[in-house]
Amino acid sequence: MTVGGFCVLHLIQARHAIGQIPDSTFSFWRIMGCCSEMSGLSHVSTGQPDGKCIATAAALIAGGALIGYFVGYKLATKRARVNNCIQLGCSKVVDTVDVEDIGEKKVFCRCWKSEKWPYCDGSHVKHNKETGDNVAPLIVKSEKKQ
Structure with missing residues (x-):
């Protein structure tokens, strides 16, 4: 699991434990805390993620994929050597x-x-x-x- 995945799991546990996320409204954007109603803007309550949140989620996913690729590449390169x-x-x-x-x-x-x-x-x-x-x-x- 990537760092982003651990962050999302931590947010799920923390927000669910203090009652900020009702069981019936579990969505990715609510978990990430990106909906306007979760950020305290109840008068603009659209329930849609804002641009900054989408960019943050995309960066976390891309960063995790990049780290996973390089770690896998390095491990495979070490195993590929025959003569040690x-x-x-x-x-x-x-x-x-x-x-x-x-x-x-x-x-x-x-x-x-x-x-x-x-x-x-x-x-x-x-x-x-x-x-x-x-x-x-x-x-x-x-x-x-x-």
Whole structure:
């Protein structure tokens, strides 16, 4: 809920508690306190919101939406990062493995959580449970020469 929403709820509770808003006349504008009869102008009692109140309500709604958008964007950006610990100072992480070093079989990490980078240590299992992801290692086998 936005700050504007909390303000409206507070106004509802405060005005209803002291009897300013009868149960039968609950409308948005009465809750916001924008009707002329609620502002003490009973001789101009139209029950319609004035321009200042409409602008205030629109600003509260727009401000709440903007804050919600930016908070969601920042949270999503933090979650979007995959590599949180391996060679963070580099613009790209590149590792080279010689074909002769592979031997019969090597298992390479693809979840970026391994302590033995670039080789897999099984960290993807924990990562998959936490995130609901389905990453697994890359297995490279060499063919046996006859």
